[in-house]
Amino acid sequence: MTVTTTVSELRELLASDTPPVVLDVRWALGDPHGRDHFAEGHIPGAVYVDLDTELAAPPSPEGGRHPLPDLAELQDAARRWGIRQGQRVVVHDDLGNTAAARAWWLLRYAGHAQVTLLDGALGSWRSAGLPLESGVPAAPPPGDVVLRPGGLPVTDADGAAELAASGLLLDARAAERYRGEVEPVDPRAGHIPGAVSAPTGENLSADGTFLPVAELRERFEAKGAREAGRVGVYCGSGVTAAHQIAALEIAGFDAVLFPGSWSAWSADPDRPAAKGDRP
Known part of the structure; x- marks a missing residue:
């Protein structure tokens, strides 16, 4: 299955x-008003998905701001969205798919391989002059999808530290957060020692579509992906890191997600934090 759909x-x-x-x-x-933005205008027939409540478990110091959801609850949600076993799913947001990639990653992780990202997100639909509908649509007929864990790899804080030391651990947050100059939401500023800065936004062209395959491959090879053999990704809370994993897959690299990401790492006072440009 390809990563994107045009x-x-x-x-x-x-x-x-x-x-x-x-x-x-x-x-x-x-911005807590995603449902309102959806009601103002969405692709006809689209179903709204709430990232905070449907794509994540409640936050905790150990799990971070967006822990992985309970799989039974995710399956219930996916059936509410109308997903049937084997049915194709296309996900998007209005921000270059940096949030929608969480749904893409979760469904793949849970064994539903027939899922892609709408390349360019909602902006590409608008740019094509295609219609939007407003309001809150009726719930779709319930689906029957069966979800199971293990479709994509995950790691914990110890595994992330090991990857930073002996593989390649990419930090998908903005560069100023990696350097520790600002930290708007998490307990401490900085990054996991040994991690390499690779902001998610740099995966995208100006129009919000993914960079061409060759450019993405060059980007990640410059970070050390080819030599490392094993690649891991984290971000603030495991959301935009999923976008990085999608970009890595387009470029031909497999990667493991650290779901707790910096929000979990920085909440543990025993975990060290590095600052500055260097890993």
Whole structure:
């Protein structure tokens, strides 16, 4: 299964006899109004997904701000979204898919391989001049998807530390957060010692689509992905790190997610924090 679906491909799929489920994961740090934005205008037939309550368990110091959800609860949510076993799913947000990638990663992790990101997110649909509908649609017919863990790898804080020491651990947050100059939400500033800065936003072109394959591969090879053999990713709370994993897959690299990310690491006073440009 490819990582992305283009707008033209999605338009054709929606008009086919077997349309996909379209999930709208409208979310941004500091903006709790995703559902309102969805109601103002969304792709016809799309289903709104709440990242904080449906794609994450309640926050905790040990699990971070967005722990992985209980799999039974995720399956219940996926069935509410109308996903049937084997059905294609296309996910997007309105922010370059940096939030929607969480749904992409979770469904893949839970064994539903038929899921892609709408390349360019909602902006690409708008730019193509395609229609939006407003309001809150009726709930779709319930799905029957069965989810199981293990489709994608995860690691914990100890594993992240080991990757930083002997593999490659990428920090997907903005560079100023990596350097420890600012920390708007988590207990301490800085980064996991040994981690390499690789801001998620640098995976994208100006129009919000992923960079071409060759450019993404060059980007991650410059970070050491080819020599490292093993690659891990973290961010603030395990959301934008999923976008990095999608970009790595496009470039031909497999990667493991540290779901707790900096929010869990920085909450543990026994975990060291590095600052500055260097790993």
